[in-house]
Amino acid sequence: MREIQVSAVTEAIAELCIEANYELSSDMKAVFEQAKETEEGPLGRQILEQLEENLQIAKTDRIPICQDTGMAVVFVEIGQDVHLAGGSLEEAIHAGVRKGYTEGYLRKSVVKDPIYRENTKDNTPAVIHYSIVPGDKVTVTVAPKGFGSENMSRIFMLKPADGIEGVKDAVMTAVRDAGPNACPPMVVGVGIGGTFEKCAYLAKKALTLPADSHSEIPYVRELEAELLQKINGLGIGPGGLGGTKTALAVNILTYPTHIAGLPVAVNICCHVNRHATRIL
Amino acid sequence: MDRYIEVPVKDNRILEELRAGDYVYITGTLYTARDAAHKRMYEALAAGEPLPIDMKNNMIYYMGPSPAREGRVIGSAGPTTASRMDKYAPAFLDLGLKGMIGKGKRSRAVIDGIVKNKAVYFAAVGGAGALLSKRITASRVVAYEDLGTEAIRELRVENFPVIVVIDTKGNNLYETAAKAYQKKG
Ligand code: SF4
Secondary structure (H helix, E strand, O other), rough: EEEHHHHHHHHHHHHHHHHHOOOOHHHHHHHHHHHHHHOOOOOHHHHHHHHHHHHHHHHHOOOOOOOOEEEEEEEEEEEEOOOEEEOOOOHHHHHHHHHHHOOOOOOOEEEEEOOOOEOOOOOOOOOEEEEEEEOOOEEEEEEEOHHHHHOOEEEEOHHHHHHHHHHHHHHHHHHHHHHHHOOOEEEEEEEEOOHHHHHHHHHHHHHHOOOOOOOOOHHHHHHHHHHHHHHHHOOOOOOOOOOOOEEEEEEEEEEEEOOOOOEEEEEEEEEOOEEEEEEE | EEEEEEEEOOOOOHHHOOOOOOOOEEEEEEEOHOOOHHHHHHHHOOOOOOOOOOOOOOOOEEOOOOOOOOOOOOOOOOOOEHHHHHHOOOHHHOOOOOOOEEEEEOOOOHHHHHHHHEEEEEEOOOOHHHHHHEEEEEEEEEEHHHHOOOOOEEEEEEEEEEEEEEOOOEEHHHHHHHHHHHHOO
């Protein structure tokens, strides 16, 4: 059994929090580039150019891409042949977030209680999703999530009879309602199937997939392409100021579900779709 | 059309000439306030207490920055979603607030308040906080320091780029612009 010290997890998370907030991953740059080439509106193109300049400034001048450096969503895949030693893993993850957000000049946007709303001042706690996988590695993904777009996300408990058309309507409804609030061009993560919480998890997880990747399931891949085209036909455009690039990508994950249900979750993300991964 | 304006607003005709869709560069003073500061000011107003900033002829930027590095004026400084301030904005417009800078849709009540008071709602580009921070030349906390990023700051801005979304007549760019690029099917 391989042993990994939890302090290594803390270090990795701290670095990933910073990395994600200062530079987008290469998949996001690729879809961005594509958007700039195909945007038809002059104002839309101007906004996309500004966003690209923004990315450049963020990187060279060390200023976070966006002031909303998010709530840290952390995915941890733990190989079942790994022994995590040296303390509590959960504490180590929060410590990594604390370190990253403090040392990285990132905004502290988390409040201790949803009603009383006192800022925790170090952006902890993180939202953590664990999974146990085969092997002797630990894979950590940090996906800081801004709430301008998070607030526009939706869950729909559809009926089986609603079928694929119902899924399309659900996604289009969420995107249309999000409009300019979600800092378009957006990235849309969709979870279909499972249960109430499973489809929400899938939608979030879909946002961490490479934005330029496509589903391996033929009908899902087609659905991704069709929805992307439909969304871009809404005219919302970059910044919501009109244009043909309302979304950069639609990524969908599916899971088996119950005979009586068709849950659909739509997790909206902005163009600052941050995810950084490290394998320990 | 590109326009250049100064804030505080000295002559409201300048605002009345702005049209939804105009690209505007703002120079002067802006105050930042977002959720928590709005709530606190609104409660102060209801309790008959004085507000920490003068709304008259001024503009509020819905923004909470990331921390500044040593020797820098401010951190990343882009707009936050304006609709969360919709509950409070009409009262401030009635006190003479002339402009709000944010991103995203506004409620009917806010649009009515804009028209009634001949004010303007501008959008800054959401998610361009690094770029926008370059147009801020000074920043100091003037109230509610305990709110951290949500404190009220007085900013000096130079040619700060915004777009008119709702003009003094109530024209709304979010509605008109999307229609122009809508595709059927
Ligand atoms: S929605 Fe995204 S780009 Fe917009 S302010 Fe929030 S984190 Fe930044």
